[in-house]
Amino acid sequence: MEAERDEQTPDDDRVVGEDVLAGDAPEPPARPAAPRNPFRRRTDFVVAALILAVVVAVGALIWRDSDVEATTHEPAAQTAKMPEPPASFPPTLGEVWRAPSSATPVPVTAGPAVVTGDGGEVVGRDPESGDVRWRYAREIPLCTIGGFGKSSNTAVTVYRRNGNALPADDPRKEPGCSEVTELRGDNGKIEHQRNSDAERGTRLLSDGSYLTATGTKLIDVYRSDMVISAQIGVIPALKNHDRQPQDGREASCAYGSIAVGSSKVGVIERCVAERDKRPADPGDRLTVFRAGGKEGKESDEPQAVYSVVLGGTGARIVGVTDTHTAVALPNPPRLVVYSDEGKQATEHPLTIPPADLAGDPPGKVVATEQAPPDTLYWFTGSRTVALSTTDLRPLWSIEGTRGPGTVFAGRLLLPTADGISVHDPANGTPIGVIRVDRGGYSGPVTMSSLGPMVLEQRGATLVALR
Numbered sequence: 001m002e003a004e005r006d007e008q009t010p011d012d013d014r015v016v017g018e019d020v021l022a023g024d025a026p027e028p029p030a031r032p033a034a035p036r037n038p039f040r041r042r043t044d045f046v047v048a049a050l051i052l053a054v055v056v057a058v059g060a061l062i063w064r065d066s067d068v069e070a071t072t073h074e075p076a077a078q079t080a081k082m083p084e085p086p087a088s089f090p091p092t093l094g095e096v097w098r099a100p101s102s103a104t105p106v107p108v109t110a111g112p113a114v115v116t117g118d119g120g121e122v123v124g125r126d127p128e129s130g131d132v133r134w135r136y137a138r139e140i141p142l143c144t145i146g147g148f149g150k151s152s153n154t155a156v157t158v159y160r161r162n163g164n165a166l167p168a169d170d171p172r173k174e175p176g177c178s179e180v181t182e183l184r185g186d187n188g189k190i191e192h193q194r195n196s197d198a199e200r201g202t203r204l205l206s207d208g209s210y211l212t213a214t215g216t217k218l219i220d221v222y223r224s225d226m227v228i229s230a231q232i233g234v235i236p237a238l239k240n241h242d243r244q245p246q247d248g249r250e251a252s253c254a255y256g257s258i259a260v261g262s263s264k265v266g267v268i269e270r271c272v273a274e275r276d277k278r279p280a281d282p283g284d285r286l287t288v289f290r291a292g293g294k295e296g297k298e299s300d301e302p303q304a305v306y307s308v309v310l311g312g313t314g315a316r317i318v319g320v321t322d323t324h325t326a327v328a329l330p331n332p333p334r335l336v337v338y339s340d341e342g343k344q345a346t347e348h349p350l351t352i353p354p355a356d357l358a359g360d361p362p363g364k365v366v367a368t369e370q371a372p373p374d375t376l377y378w379f380t381g382s383r384t385v386a387l388s389t390t391d392l393r394p395l396w397s398i399e400g401t402r403g404p405g406t407v408f409a410g411r412l413l414l415p416t417a418d419g420i421s422v423h424d425p426a427n428g429t430p431i432g433v434i435r436v437d438r439g440g441y442s443g444p445v446t447m448s449s450l451g452p453m454v455l456e457q458r459g460a461t462l463v464a465l466r
Helices: 002-006 042-065 246-252
Strands: 071-074 095-100 108-110 113-118 121-125 132-138 142-147 154-161 176-184 190-198 204-206 211-213 218-222 228-233 253-261 264-271 285-290 304-309 316-320 324-329 334-339 344-349 368-371 375-379 383-388 394-399 406-408 411-415 419-423 430-435 445-450 453-458 461-465
Touching: 095 113, 108 142, 108 154, 113 142, 113 154, 113 461, 121 142, 121 154, 132 176, 142 204, 154 190, 190 218, 204 253, 218 264, 228 264, 228 285, 264 316, 285 324, 316 375, 368 406, 406 445, 411 445
Parallel strands: 253 316
Antiparallel strands: 071 132, 095 461, 108 113, 113 121, 121 132, 142 154, 154 176, 176 190, 204 211, 211 218, 218 228, 253 264, 264 285, 285 304, 316 324, 324 334, 334 344, 368 375, 375 383, 383 394, 406 411, 411 419, 419 430, 445 453, 453 461
């Protein structure tokens, strides 16, 4: 047994016995005294309390100014359904409701909702009553609202925000339209949120597949998931300067008008001379880009389909299709059509007043409305011209209109000074007139429809008729 005990290790937990001849065990060394804690005086606690108060106050300020605190989001309790279109064309139309909507340059619909925006508030409304179904509001002003087209269930909002990535000396720096939120139309829930550097005054244009944010020096193009697919122009903090198209002339060019269609973005460029780099263009320039950018490349490397110098100045781009692009030129008024190879295909004289083509169009966007299967309605400023989407040639025109109109229940509705003129959408044949009292409003009117409702954008007000 003793041999077995002697083989025990010090780490063994078993008791191995006591050596009575070993004497008393030595006393363990005294533990050194702990250093005095300096945090004991009353002043220490006062200072700590002050520091804590400052931290809490700063945190509260940060929270107060954050997007979370500054946002009010009230989605719908239930998902709405699409309203039924009218069984037949109504004999009359009268105002049912109206709402302030300064952020929508044209009527915006998203699924079953009419979307209005004013100040910092976006509202999804019941199309028949105007009642609020959902609400999204922020303590910063709206820049604009748009969407991916009538078949889409979402609306895209752009808010103004200072402190973006634009250089401090850039005139677009304060403020920029940088806060992008996509909302579902049927319930108001958030689909996507992004940051951008769109310019103040931007418009959102869609060809059904891509969404384009317009600008004088920068154009952003978004995919359906709100990821930027192409950036055209002067990009903030651009690292790869050689990726911008056409010998780097974007820094010396400004965009006069913009149009989209068939996954392409067409722009009218006005380029001045750059010292030691390139001379000025003798006329306006038409450049057409692919909205999806260059496959396998970054968004800051846009792909130009073609770029040509036009035979004049004061041009505005009217329409872009899968095979053609139309440009209106003044002096004399004419519509010049280019093929997708950048070759002039046709030229059509226009019987319109010179004032219709004076300057750039409002918001740098020509007022048009595309209706299936093959017609594009163009509001020149004094009349509506129907263009064939096959080759963009003019088909017919109606004088005395206030906007491009819309097709509703199989009829073309055109806003006029007295109300709405009704036409055959195929050939423009007059069918009738519906009197509408606009209460003294005499400006342009853009139209759309949802279910049984006809929508009119009259300046900063959205009006629903039935």
